[in-house]
Amino acid sequence: MSQQLEKPAVQPSEEELSRMRHSTAHLMAAAVQQIWPDAKFGVGPAVKSGFYYDIELPQPITPDDLGKIEQKMRELKNKKLSYERLELPIDAAIAEMERLGQVYKVELLNLLKEKGSTAVAKETGDDDVVEVNASGGVSSVSFYKTGDFVDLCRGPHVENTGQIGAFKLMSIAGAYWRGNEKNKQLQRLYGAAFLTKEALEQHLWLLEEAKKRDHRRLGQELDLFAFSDLVGAGLPLFTPKGTLLRRLLEEFVQSLQEPLGYQRVQIPHLTKTDLYKTSGHWDKFQDDLFHVSGKSGEEFCMKPMNCPHHTQIYASRKRSYRELPLRFSETTAVYRDELPGTLQGLSRVRFITQDDAHVFCLPEQVMEEALRIYHIVDEFYKPFGMKLSVRLSMWDENQPDKYLGTAEMWNGAQEQLREVLKTRGAEWHEEAGEAAFYGPKIDFTATDALERPWQLATIQLDFNLPQRFDLKYVAPDGHEARPVMLHRAILGSVERFMSVLIEHYAGAFPVWLAPVQAIVIPIADRHNDYAIEVQKKLASANPSSLMGSIRVELDDARESMQKKIRNAQLQKIPYMLVVGDKEAEQGAVAVRLRNGQDLGSLSLPDFIGRVNEKVVTKASDL
RNA sequence: GCCGACAUAGCUUAGUUGGUAGAGCAGCCGAUUCGUAAUCGGCAGGUCAUCAGUUCGACUCUGAUUGUCGGCUCCA
Numbered sequence: 281m282s283q284q285l286e287k288p289a290v291q292p293s294e295e296e297l298s299r300m301r302h303s304t305a306h307l308m309a310a311a312v313q314q315i316w317p318d319a320k321f322g323v324g325p326a327v328k329s330g331f332y333y334d335i336e337l338p339q340p341i342t343p344d345d346l347g348k349i350e351q352k353m354r355e356l357k358n359k360k361l362s363y364e365r366l367e368l369p370i371d372a373a374i375a376e377m378e379r380l381g382q383v384y385k386v387e388l389l390n391l392l393k394e395k396g397s398t399a400v401a402k403e404t405g406d407d408d409v410v411e412v413n414a415s416g417g418v419s420s421v422s423f424y425k426t427g428d429f430v431d432l433c434r435g436p437h438v439e440n441t442g443q444i445g446a447f448k449l450m451s452i453a454g455a456y457w458r459g460n461e462k463n464k465q466l467q468r469l470y471g472a473a474f475l476t477k478e479a480l481e482q483h484l485w486l487l488e489e490a491k492k493r494d495h496r497r498l499g500q501e502l503d504l505f506a507f508s509d510l511v512g513a514g515l516p517l518f519t520p521k522g523t524l525l526r527r528l529l530e531e532f533v534q535s536l537q538e539p540l541g542y543q544r545v546q547i548p549h550l551t552k553t554d555l556y557k558t559s560g561h562w563d564k565f566q567d568d569l570f571h572v573s574g575k576s577g578e579e580f581c582m583k584p585m586n587c588p589h590h591t592q593i594y595a596s597r598k599r600s601y602r603e604l605p606l607r608f609s610e611t612t613a614v615y616r617d618e619l620p621g622t623l624q625g626l627s628r629v630r631f632i633t634q635d636d637a638h639v640f641c642l643p644e645q646v647m648e649e650a651l652r653i654y655h656i657v658d659e660f661y662k663p664f665g666m667k668l669s670v671r672l673s674m675w676d677e678n679q680p681d682k683y684l685g686t687a688e689m690w691n692g693a694q695e696q697l698r699e700v701l702k703t704r705g706a707e708w709h710e711e712a713g714e715a716a717f718y719g720p721k722i723d724f725t726a727t728d729a730l731e732r733p734w735q736l737a738t739i740q741l742d743f744n745l746p747q748r749f750d751l752k753y754v755a756p757d758g759h760e761a762r763p764v765m766l767h768r769a770i771l772g773s774v775e776r777f778m779s780v781l782i783e784h785y786a787g788a789f790p791v792w793l794a795p796v797q798a799i800v801i802p803i804a805d806r807h808n809d810y811a812i813e814v815q816k817k818l819a820s821a822n823p824s825s826l827m828g829s830i831r832v833e834l835d836d837a838r839e840s841m842q843k844k845i846r847n848a849q850l851q852k853i854p855y856m857l858v859v860g861d862k863e864a865e866q867g868a869v870a871v872r873l874r875n876g877q878d879l880g881s882l883s884l885p886d887f888i889g890r891v892n893e894k895v896v897t898k899a900s901d902l
Numbered sequence: 903g904c905c906g907a908c909a910u911a912g913c914u915u916a917g918u919u920g921g922u923a924g925a926g927c928a929g930c931c932g933a934u935u936c937g938u939a940a941u942c943g944g945c946a947g948g949u950c951a952u953c954a955g956u957u958c959g960a961c962u963c964u965g966a967u968u969g970u971c972g973g974c975u976c977c978a
Contacts, residue, residue: 342906343907451906451907453905453906453972453973454905454906454975455973455975456904461976465974465975468905470973496970509952512969513969568977619903619904619976621903621905621973622903622974622977717978803935803936803937803938838934839936839941840936841937841938842941843936845939845940849939870937
């Protein structure tokens, strides 16, 4: 007998929470079943901050029903019903579920019987169904019974419903059965659940706070971008301030990549579709392109990516091994006809500006080049203090037809990227099926205010497109050889990066990024002349800033100083420069920081020096 | 694309048994000239997203379209 591990005295709270949430999902299902006895149940796992259950009813559940369900849940909770575990041979289980008309459970059980629990967990996204261990067939399964509700489930659960904490049903959504859009769509009921009422309230409060950081709201309040129904969905329009922010980000990344040998190129936004028929994108993405036709009858489309164009710059002349690596970079827009239901603020758009680059190199240069890119990613993200998670996105070897190239190619390329991660000492996780169709990638993701993950930077290895476009270089021995291609983006999409950035800072940008860095606030009209003088001096003062000056505005509205300070606060302007009689006399400014701190009177050179330092160091403080 | 919800002035929004819209902020005009988060008064601004339909009459009811939000699916 193996040594028993002692249970820790205090359960890790995550595990405890997750168990309670899972039990709450059962409680909700039990309540739904009492109200609508003909409800059919899909899967119902615990998730971040709560749980969900997928349910099918002849009459859809409406938001008004949520209160009713909650009330029934409380009733059942107060009865302190036990969670009772039963084991059944799989065939008996199938028969029982058939008797109850639970068609989805029957389907799961059959799947378990044939393919085992790993396959089921993978397909449903729910590993609570049964113990995840073997990938072979399962011979017996466990059920949990709560009151009249019996559910296929591996557990564990709390002992009885009285131990369930505070919960609230949050929303109803559609979700395809087994995650496949060809299947029927069930109703997914989401709930939040916490051990205590206080924790639940805290969570709801955090959600409210997150709304204030929503980039869509801040984009409007801070006048960064806008949308127009006339222009169309997913097509953001950038205001002067938003455009300035974009330029600052682009120039930052340019300042990092240019010294590393990246050369700018430029390509048209239209192309004949032949380009994508050659690259292989056509077969996969033709429905997601904006198609354009001209006079000639030739088929054109808006470019949805830049790699094929860049290969044609490479292919425009004979290349020698001596000129490799070639690193073509370009910050440029691509256009993708994303499904309307997926569009979301700047996070998911149809006009996407990529800070794209393609490196063409010798096979033996791949590591070095990938490491260079990794270095740029590190340097770029450092000043923001954003938490990035790193994913090695691999192909799905069970679906080779979704990808170009051979298993050998894929395994080799994946191993190379794994080496890169090891060399960097990165912490990463690996996911099959997340690769691009032409190669594996290292993806860097960040989260928004609601902690939804978004992919930003990416490093992709590609042996396929060089082959498709028959790219060559002349090797030292005089023979022609095939270069390797790396695709990379640092921000990813400028729009998406901005969405994450805005939420990361809650709109309060550090000095180097703030579209308006300082605002001069004259106390009374008689101070306007001095205020103008201050503005002029600052606007031409800061040669080391990326934009060549301090970005300063003057608020000469005939309003109270208090009002002007309030407005500047709401605009999250880092420095408020109050000038009155005293300052005019001393040639100074009274500096108030965005965080409310009063720096007192500073001479102009002192203030300029301060801003200069914050900009040059990309400081996060003021 | 699918499921569900929503759409009133630039922004936030009031407006239930269907009788042609009311406010705050922003804007404009005037007064106020102020020491660290909203001075006061006035004016203007709406074919109630669009298009059909029901009705004597539609912001209100029905349908379609467009857009937005939360999910699902997809994501080069």
